[in-house]
Amino acid sequence: MKDLKDLIELQKKIVPEVIEILEKRYNILRNVMHNQPIGRRTLSHNLGLGERIIRTEVNILKEQGLLDIKSMGMNITEEGLAIIEKLKDYIYELKGLRDLENVLESKLGIEKVYIVPGDCDNDKLILKDLGKKASIVIKNIIHNDYIIGVTGGTTMAQVSEEMPKQKGKKNVLVLPARGGLGKYLETQANNVAAKLAEKLGGSYKLLHVPDNIGKEALETLLQLPDIDDTVKKIKKMNVLVFGIGRADDMARRRQLSNVLIKELKEKGAVAEAFGHYFNTKGEIIWESNTVGLSLVDFEKVNNVIGVAGGARKAKAIVAICALKKDMTLVTDEGAARKIIELIN
Structure with a gap:
């Protein structure tokens, strides 16, 4: 080399x-x-x-x-x-990406960074490369009897799409880490979980609960045996693979009020994960009712892989990486260079 x-x-x-x-x-x-x-x-x-x-x-x-x-x-x-x-x-x-990976690991203080060339914001094909790289990382860390949790979104849908069909691992279970969010079936966490399970030769369970449900309705649904069983398994996951969202994008997808969206922006919210909104330091700005993986659960997962690309997501990536220092980040060159610029 x-x-x-x-x-x-x-x-x-x-x-x-x-x-x-x-x-x-x-x-x-x-x-x-x-x-x-x-x-x-x-x-x-x-x-x-x-x-x-x-x-x-x-x-x-x-x-x-x-x-x-x-x-x-x-x-x-x-x-x-x-x-x-x-x-x-x-x-x-x-493009000097190996050196850039080392610099980013140091700047973010996380365990491992993988960077693909290009910027998702300018070239949508880079999303495919991001999905391929993430699928390789996933493939290399799963073992027999592992429980894998996945979130939804465009990036995660691409990860499941790019995963090649696997054989050899036994009793792999893939779960949606969250309830459903958004209008499009192909980017729902349930669909991502089912597709990834098929590619890995494993099984899956679905979580038929909307992610932005009211508190009383949520408590009622969690008493249902099937949902209760899935949520309990989510808390035992060995691997979490999740997309990283910008606070403003996710607030609109959750159909939050314009007043609340403005308040989140004024308080410095730049990222969303697991129903929580964070500033660049990883501090919680606001949290909503959420189904599935909680922030406490997130901190306990042994293998965590965040996947996000595009320079416009740089602040969101910085915020989420502040939450867990032993995580792995799969990103693109555009986001990586923007992060270095922000941190410097």
Whole structure:
């Protein structure tokens, strides 16, 4: 790895334009891979590059046997797929992400950080990379008889989508760590749990309770045997994988009043987790009635993996990392660099 790092430093000094060209063509190949078949105009829009530039670059990649161009659009070839795989480590070192991970671990004071190149805010494909990296981290820590808790949301839905089918682990149980939230089934914690369980060859239990339920109704529902059993199992989870939300986004999703949203903002709330709203120091600003995992339960879980990307979530990530120092964070380059900027 040191030889690769030295080579990159030499290239930056002697032929810096090669680095720029390589990164541009790598991004083109990745975009085609995820969206094939795709036309030049759509590719141009996705990458924010002019159609003339795209035409030139695509023709070069075609001549190299990395792209196949047909009337329906462009497709990546087997050789193109192999090139993307081989370039991953190079891009990782090129962007200095290993050093950035070490710096972020130190600045946040947490156990482990994994960073994928790019920024979810600017390129939605980065969310897929985030999901893939998180799925690898999950796969490496689960054992027989483990209980895994998951939250909902777009990022967590992507994690379950990117998890490859597994065999070998026995009696793995996946649970929604929280009740339902939002209008879309595919991003509900129940759906994420069911999909992840299928991929892991395990079983799952659902929690049929809305997350923003009133206190009296909540107490009544918790007396039901099935819900009571699920909640008790949630408190015994070995692994928690959760998305990190911005306070303002989550307040709107929970349909909090405009008055309360304004109050949360004025008090410095930047993050939400498990029905609690936090400032950048991880201090509780406000809490709502919640179903499933509590903040006390969260602190007791042995293996905690937070997954979030995009520079706009930087403050939220800082706040949540202040809650548990032995957690693992899977994030992207955009969020990582913004966090360093905020902390410095």
